[in-house]
Amino acid sequence: MRATSSEVVDVDLSVELGPLRLSNPIMPASGCFGPELASLLPLERLGALVTKTVFTAARSGNAAHRLTDSGSGSALNSVGIPSPGAASFRSQVLPRYSAHGTPVIVSIGGLAVDDYFSIADELSMAQFAAYEVNVSCPNLERGGISIGADPDQVYRVTRGVVDRAAGRPVIVKLTPNVASVDETACAAEEAGAAALTVANTFVGLAVDLRRRRPVLGNGTGGLSGHGIKPLVLRLVWEASRAVDIPIVGCGGIATTGDVAEFLVAGATAVQIGTATFSRPTTMAQMLDELPTQLTDLGCRRVADLVGSLQA
Amino acid sequence: MRATSSEVVDVDLSVELGPLRLSNPIMPASGCFGPELASLLPLERLGALVTKTVFTAARSGNAAHRLTDSGSGSALNSVGIPSPGAASFRSQVLPRYSAHGTPVIVSIGGLAVDDYFSIADELSMAQFAAYEVNVSCPNLERGGISIGADPDQVYRVTRGVVDRAAGRPVIVKLTPNVASVDETACAAEEAGAAALTVANTFVGLAVDLRRRRPVLGNGTGGLSGHGIKPLVLRLVWEASRAVDIPIVGCGGIATTGDVAEFLVAGATAVQIGTATFSRPTTMAQMLDELPTQLTDLGCRRVADLVGSLQA
Amino acid sequence: MMLQPLAAEIPSRILPVCIDAPVLGNQYVSDRYWMLRLDAPEIATGVRPGQFVLLTPSQTPGEGPSLPRPMAVYDVDRADGAIDILYGVVGSGTTQLTRFRPGDRMTAVGPLGRPFEPPSDATRLLVVGRGIGICSLTLLARERAERGHAVTVLLSGRHRGAIIGADFCDAVGVHARQLCDEDGSSDVESIRRLLVEQYDPAPPDFVATCGSKRLLALCRDLGRRWTCEVQVSVEAHMACGLGYCHGCAAGEVGRDEESPLVCATGPVFRVS
Amino acid sequence: MMLQPLAAEIPSRILPVCIDAPVLGNQYVSDRYWMLRLDAPEIATGVRPGQFVLLTPSQTPGEGPSLPRPMAVYDVDRADGAIDILYGVVGSGTTQLTRFRPGDRMTAVGPLGRPFEPPSDATRLLVVGRGIGICSLTLLARERAERGHAVTVLLSGRHRGAIIGADFCDAVGVHARQLCDEDGSSDVESIRRLLVEQYDPAPPDFVATCGSKRLLALCRDLGRRWTCEVQVSVEAHMACGLGYCHGCAAGEVGRDEESPLVCATGPVFRVS
Numbered sequence A, B: 001m002r003a004t005s006s007e008v009v010d011v012d013l014s015v016e017l018g019p020l021r022l023s024n025p026i027m028p029a030s031g032c033f034g035p036e037l038a039s040l041l042p043l044e045r046l047g048a049l050v051t052k053t054v055f056t057a058a059r060s061g062n063a064a065h066r067l068t069d070s071g072s073g074s075a076l077n078s079v080g081i082p083s084p085g086a087a088s089f090r091s092q093v094l095p096r097y098s099a100h101g102t103p104v105i106v107s108i109g110g111l112a113v114d115d116y117f118s119i120a121d122e123l124s125m126a127q128f129a130a131y132e133v134n135v136s137c138p139n140l141e142r143g144g145i146s147i148g149a150d151p152d153q154v155y156r157v158t159r160g161v162v163d164r165a166a167g168r169p170v171i172v173k174l175t176p177n178v179a180s181v182d183e184t185a186c187a188a189e190e191a192g193a194a195a196l197t198v199a200n201t202f203v204g205l206a207v208d209l210r211r212r213r214p215v216l217g218n219g220t221g222g223l224s225g226h227g228i229k230p231l232v233l234r235l236v237w238e239a240s241r242a243v244d245i246p247i248v249g250c251g252g253i254a255t256t257g258d259v260a261e262f263l264v265a266g267a268t269a270v271q272i273g274t275a276t277f278s279r280p281t282t283m284a285q286m287l288d289e290l291p292t293q294l295t296d297l298g299c300r301r302v303a304d305l306v307g308s309l310q311a
Numbered sequence C, D: 001m002m003l004q005p006l007a008a009e010i011p012s013r014i015l016p017v018c019i020d021a022p023v024l025g026n027q028y029v030s031d032r033y034w035m036l037r038l039d040a041p042e043i044a045t046g047v048r049p050g051q052f053v054l055l056t057p058s059q060t061p062g063e064g065p066s067l068p069r070p071m072a073v074y075d076v077d078r079a080d081g082a083i084d085i086l087y088g089v090v091g092s093g094t095t096q097l098t099r100f101r102p103g104d105r106m107t108a109v110g111p112l113g114r115p116f117e118p119p120s121d122a123t124r125l126l127v128v129g130r131g132i133g134i135c136s137l138t139l140l141a142r143e144r145a146e147r148g149h150a151v152t153v154l155l156s157g158r159h160r161g162a163i164i165g166a167d168f169c170d171a172v173g174v175h176a177r178q179l180c181d182e183d184g185s186s187d188v189e190s191i192r193r194l195l196v197e198q199y200d201p202a203p204p205d206f207v208a209t210c211g212s213k214r215l216l217a218l219c220r221d222l223g224r225r226w227t228c229e230v231q232v233s234v235e236a237h238m239a240c241g242l243g244y245c246h247g248c249a250a251g252e253v254g255r256d257e258e259s260p261l262v263c264a265t266g267p268v269f270r271v272s
């Protein structure tokens, strides 16, 4: 089963997200990664680094508990995107991401359409490779979920950020909490997105029976982890058929086999979130195993696998 | 922890779904139950029996594979609702459900709005306690998902079945594949639904890596099982705050603790689906444990727990 | 090739039970195979060759795999009330099965499905199995051999180590012939020649097979040649095992009528 | 009550590692408690009292619980490179932990968090723990006793059988006093009287506590009375343990600034 190293030496792992060329398709998911991992994971090997979502102003985030294991391979979080704000992000945080020579994708968020424009304005002079526009965070008191669920708003936000991106590619991260992801996917594509991340977390609830309260301080939270994989695979498949721009698959990916399944379903690259918590070395292991996995499946390039699912 | 039998003797398990009074809140989910279980499960103890969804005409269902374990506590199915058709249902199938003295809820489906009216017409003279209107099956080639995702169509279907129900209560089973369940819940309530079942399965995909094909013959399928519990708990909580009619919780319920969590989140009764496959005695065990569970939580009636979640 | 349901009349058999069976043993055997022994007198009493059970690969409700796994009853100890299951580790469910230790309890439902039903006067049996499919045939071979019938068993596998059932046949006194891909002996045409040579003079009156589409086609051909009854046990993904979930219909679609349910009408079908 | 971060300067310590640690032992102890021993030289070398590890309760990526579980290092055998974790079985993750057997491997990340930091001249320590919270205090008691410091340990629990750490204290030569709800001895007011009586003549110069809000309040009061440093180890639900996921901020919200992260700024805080 295991190919020898000579057999796999020729595998080409590089991928392109529009104008953004990455050495390989493996990157972390926003909020599930930080430079703190440098001692556990060779950050320079990753395809890209993705920052936690940044807001213009400083934000404190939600009340405890902010996360819980919700059983069956899923976690719920209502971290609520605490943020140091744009200024402090530029001076304190971004340099720690940039130190590794890996393309940095900055995730930006907002509570209203205009917020996205302010943060893009504020970051326009900073050094990084691309934006990921988080229109889909379900944990904010207002805004978040409605922006991402409404194709018109997705269009406006994407368009406005593209206009302010100073030529950087703009990736739009969609929410899965919609009846059909096709419409928001198309809206983002029309507005000039270079790629789409599919998807953010699903809204869920955990109940503390004794206290008759939600386990999370914020009430509901976002469901992530390998339990959501079948749901996200379907969204990736659908979105990849609805648009012509590349898809970054995100949700429940824990093994190299999962990575391959997402590529087959239509993703060009993948993001790893919750899996890193239990096994911080997950992405490194995927990079070790991916050449063999591709070889086993008869592929010499990642591109050979992308979107190869036959309906 | 375990209350003695004398302590729990007074617990009142009965619940009301509009005019439908049930001896307890435990019933099977449509398609995950049949009279074949009679040798394994005391059917007369259940709150109600729910039939597999019936269509007017005979249908063969989807191609194999029709189901698969999709990991992390979830199953995917694309059975596709094979149906013997209305006539054969009345003469062959329904009598086997009615033989147990337990209220029978007949699940009906259709591929277009009018189909629901035909099946209701055809069953109007038969003997059973209530309808469950399945507007939410994601597996049909057409119709299914769009009817349940569109509040107007949910209104029309519900209204038409209520008009033809000969006084029987009509429960509407919603689809979870929507951005917000509030709108379809309200549409069903306005149209005269006596209760809502929340919810049917989530659309998902499993990929067979070697064959580069979906595992299921039909492509995508419906995700069920304990992996979906946090998602459904949230929908139950939302729906119960959006409408004044009772909610029947359905999705991922596997233990008596799960039942209690659904009651707390706002369900008046619950349906058990996938859990019965691995443990056909699940519902009997829940009935054994529920009085103690309620007593432990300081309740003497199911109603004391229903909707007690504090936000 | 058509698979036909067995005779409409279902022979009297015990109803399935659902038990939390104490695990008596669960050991690695060879290749990817493990042997599980359950204390299950309720199932052991009535189980017949070709029937199966559904095993739940998790110990706690609400945790682990969502569906049970269908497994043939490989052997039964009716005196001790124990059943043996030989299983191959394939994916998550069977991996979880390896975690059970003696003393744990495993939820099992069975016996399920229709058993092999050789014609009542059959005394010469040919049994042809490949890989894990052999597990559905062992009990048939044993019970018929114990009645003094003439039973020949062909065991096919990828390589020597992957052939299962040989020890079992030895132990119960059934002649078994091992065939494997490694040395080419499992090639269908050589098997055909072998069987024609051996049986043409005095054909078997019943052929049972499981585990290979190509061997199934061979058995059908030979059944026609010898005009003898051929039955096959087939696989399908399952949930209920009882006939109500409609998950296991394995045939073509498009007709108004559903193809037969493998769990309830099968898993054993007549081949014609 | 205010919890303050420890001194801004972080004492030199080893960076956390992620290892697949061989399980050396995993046994039931008493009540709902189990003792786990991991072969983890990379962690054993540098771990300091009050630090913790994240344990992954599943053996296979993509299966089992989605988040790791934070557990204090109960004891360490630096010569053998082993760490001991005493854990209480609460929910699904800790139930899964009980399934590991010697020879299995468990993914562990550590050492994590800031350790207890008694003033450099402290030689008289009072250690007050309740229930599972005692696990964060044992290593402190042991290491200080080994340095010849005067250490008194109060162990509180629901009932006699639920008190942990007594054997440990015996073994490492620390005086421990057991208090339980059953006989009323764990009542906060009687503990207060006991401690005031014992320590007023010569107060301790460091108090460490974990596991009970009421005992924490008591320790704060006594710390003020004796003007001595009080530190507490607190709990929070965690995901990363390293400070990047922001899941463990346990304080109030509403201010623009986030309250401290328990995993990185804590779990040990100064009490004032």
Ligand SMILES: Cc1cc2nc3c(=O)[nH]c(=O)nc-3n(C[C@H](O)[C@H](O)[C@H](O)COP(=O)(O)OP(=O)(O)OC[C@H]3O[C@@H](n4cnc5c(N)ncnc54)[C@H](O)[C@@H]3O)c2cc1C
Residues within 6 Å of the ligand: B067, B068, B069, C052, C067, C068, C069, C070, C071, C072, C073, C085, C086, C087, C088, C089, C090, C091, C092, C093, C094, C095, C132, C135, C136, C234, C235, C236, C237, C238, C267
């Ligand atoms: C009647 C019958 C008898 C069987 N007897 C045996 C036996 O004695 N020993 C043995 O090792 N195996 C037997 N099998 C096959 C066994 O059920 C599968 O190997 C097993 O379900 C694989 O589970 P998994 O979780 O390891 O694989 P996964 O691939 O992780 O399973 C995913 C899903 O697909 C289903 N599935 C995958 N392969 C099969 C298959 N071949 N047949 C049915 N469902 C499948 C699983 O049940 C599960 O729902 C039998 C199957 C049937 C239908």
Ligand SMILES: Cc1cc2nc3c(=O)[nH]c(=O)nc-3n(C[C@H](O)[C@H](O)[C@H](O)COP(=O)(O)OP(=O)(O)OC[C@H]3O[C@@H](n4cnc5c(N)ncnc54)[C@H](O)[C@@H]3O)c2cc1C
Residues within 6 Å of the ligand: A067, A068, A069, D052, D067, D068, D069, D070, D071, D072, D073, D074, D085, D086, D087, D088, D089, D090, D091, D092, D093, D094, D095, D132, D135, D136, D234, D235, D236, D237, D238, D267
């Ligand atoms: C720094 C630190 C050190 C700890 N040391 C120990 C120890 O030495 N021994 C020990 O038995 N326990 C210790 N705990 C508590 C231990 O982490 C929890 O008991 C455990 O996470 C419960 O997991 P579960 O799956 O059994 O419970 P579940 O209730 O099923 O867990 C659900 C979720 O809530 C989280 N959770 C539940 N209770 C706690 C808790 N008390 N603290 C943090 N997260 C929780 C879980 O991690 C999980 O994400 C420590 C906690 C912290 C923060």
Ligand SMILES: Cc1cc2nc3c(=O)[nH]c(=O)nc-3n(C[C@H](O)[C@H](O)[C@H](O)COP(=O)(O)O)c2cc1C
Residues within 6 Å of the ligand: A029, A030, A031, A032, A052, A053, A067, A075, A077, A079, A081, A107, A134, A137, A173, A199, A200, A201, A223, A224, A225, A226, A228, A250, A251, A252, A253, A271, A272, A273, A274, A275, D239, D245, D247
């Ligand atoms: C603790 C936590 C924090 C997260 N923070 C963010 C965030 O700031 N911005 C964002 O776009 N997504 C955030 N996410 C969502 C993840 O990026 C990812 O979309 C999701 O977790 C699904 O992937 P996974 O199943 O691999 O974790 C967060 C997820 C978790 C679990």
Ligand SMILES: Cc1cc2nc3c(=O)[nH]c(=O)nc-3n(C[C@H](O)[C@H](O)[C@H](O)COP(=O)(O)O)c2cc1C
Residues within 6 Å of the ligand: B029, B030, B031, B032, B052, B053, B067, B075, B077, B079, B081, B107, B134, B137, B173, B199, B200, B201, B223, B224, B225, B226, B228, B250, B251, B252, B253, B271, B272, B273, B274, B275, C239, C245, C247
């Ligand atoms: C095999 C299978 C068949 C199903 N058939 C139907 C059906 O005919 N009609 C229907 O309304 N729901 C059907 N469902 C959905 C269930 O009734 C239920 O809504 C869903 O499985 C979620 O509950 P669970 O997680 O407890 O299984 C089916 C589900 C499964 C797994």
Ligand code: FES
Residues within 6 Å of the ligand: C237, C238, C239, C240, C241, C242, C243, C244, C245, C246, C247, C248, C249, C261, C262, C263, C264
């Ligand atoms: S497995 Fe349910 S009908 Fe066959």
Ligand code: FES
Residues within 6 Å of the ligand: D237, D238, D239, D240, D241, D242, D243, D244, D245, D246, D247, D248, D249, D261, D262, D263, D264
């Ligand atoms: S657990 Fe991630 S920041 Fe503390």
